[in-house]
Amino acid sequence: MHGIFLLGTAGSGKTLMAASLAECLARQGEDACMVNLDPGVLNLPYKPALDVRDRISVEKLMRDYGLGPNGALVMASDLLAQQAGEINEELQSLAPKYVLFDTPGQMELFAFRVAGPYLARELKLEGKMVLYLFDGPFCADPFNYVSTLFLASAVHLRFTLPQVNLLTKIDLLEEGVVKRILGWSRSPALLREALAGQPGGGASLLAGDLFKAVGKLRLDFSTIACSAKYFTNFLNVHAAIQRVLSRGEQEE
Numbered sequence: 001m002h003g004i005f006l007l008g009t010a011g012s013g014k015t016l017m018a019a020s021l022a023e024c025l026a027r028q029g030e031d032a033c034m035v036n037l038d039p040g041v042l043n044l045p046y047k048p049a050l051d052v053r054d055r056i057s058v059e060k061l062m063r064d065y066g067l068g069p070n071g072a073l074v075m076a077s078d079l080l081a082q083q084a085g086e087i088n089e090e091l092q093s094l095a096p097k098y099v100l101f102d103t104p105g106q107m108e109l110f111a112f113r114v115a116g117p118y119l120a121r122e123l124k125l126e127g128k129m130v131l132y133l134f135d136g137p138f139c140a141d142p143f144n145y146v147s148t149l150f151l152a153s154a155v156h157l158r159f160t161l162p163q164v165n166l167l168t169k170i171d172l173l174e175e176g177v178v179k180r181i182l183g184w185s186r187s188p189a190l191l192r193e194a195l196a197g198q199p200g201g202g203a204s205l206l207a208g209d210l211f212k213a214v215g216k217l218r219l220d221f222s223t224i225a226c227s228a229k230y231f232t233n234f235l236n237v238h239a240a241i242q243r244v245l246s247r248g249e250q251e252e
């Protein structure tokens with residue numbers, strides 16, 4: 001049983017990616033089950049095998065503790081840490097090949113507080129990895145790309161799990177734009193050039209320095225362009241997942 005945590009900024013496409021990936025895996029004859037860890041979501045495009053909303057109610061927390069919606073979401077996310085035991089038990093009884101974890105819309109609630117990394121650590125899974133979603137249309141701007149890369153690196157720092165970055169929603173981008181963004185992910189020189197061409201010299205320098213700092217971390221991220229809406233490049237996504245998880249098995 002392997003666990004895949006889908007992370008990314010609000011609206012980057014985590015939930016749809018989780019649903020599409022499960023469908024893709026099922027088509028390849030590999031069973032995957034979905035776990036919803038987002039206590040605040042209203043509608044899901046998939047049927048989760050486990051749903052944190054069955055255990056934690058944001059409305060109830062608001063009522064019981066006199067909290068506003070954001071305070072209740074923070075509390076709900078912190079309470080996730082206490083669910084590790086029960087989630088482990090239920091997953092052991094389901095025992096699929098893959099478990100896809102859809103995480104809260106507000107990424108900081110999961111990634112940058114204690115509960116998310118704690119939960120990821122405590123879950124009894126053979127292999128674990130993060131799929132980090134780069135919102136394609138947002139990342140068409142080189143400044144936005146750099147800040148997203150920075151967030152992806154911060155997420156890696158929090159979870160220290162093997163990570164694959166996905167450039168999502170490419171159906172909304174022209175082919176040339178997708179190529180340009182992938183070029184930035186491979187070549188610092190191309191990104192520097194793009195940043196230099198932007199107005200706001202100070203911000204360009206800062207973004208260039210941020211990029212250099214990320215480069216020095218030598219994080220072995222690969223970036224795959226895809227669309228969860230049209231299943232574009234899903235064979236590559238599947239292959240990358242298999243590669244990362246099987247590498248983990250070999251290292252054990």
Ligand SMILES: Nc1nc2c(ncn2[C@@H]2O[C@H](COP(=O)(O)OP(=O)(O)OP(=O)(O)O)[C@@H](O)[C@H]2O)c(=O)[nH]1
Nearest residue numbers: 010011012013014015016017104105169227228229
């Ligand atoms: N065109 C297109 N739209 C997409 C794609 N992926 C997601 N979307 C749309 O983007 C919006 C946000 O997608 P979600 O899957 O809800 O994103 P999320 O990261 O789970 O959002 P939150 O949990 O609310 O932060 C929805 O309207 C999706 O239909 C894609 O590949 N292509």
Ligand SMILES: [Mg+2]
Nearest residue numbers: 014015038105
């Ligand atoms: Mg979502």
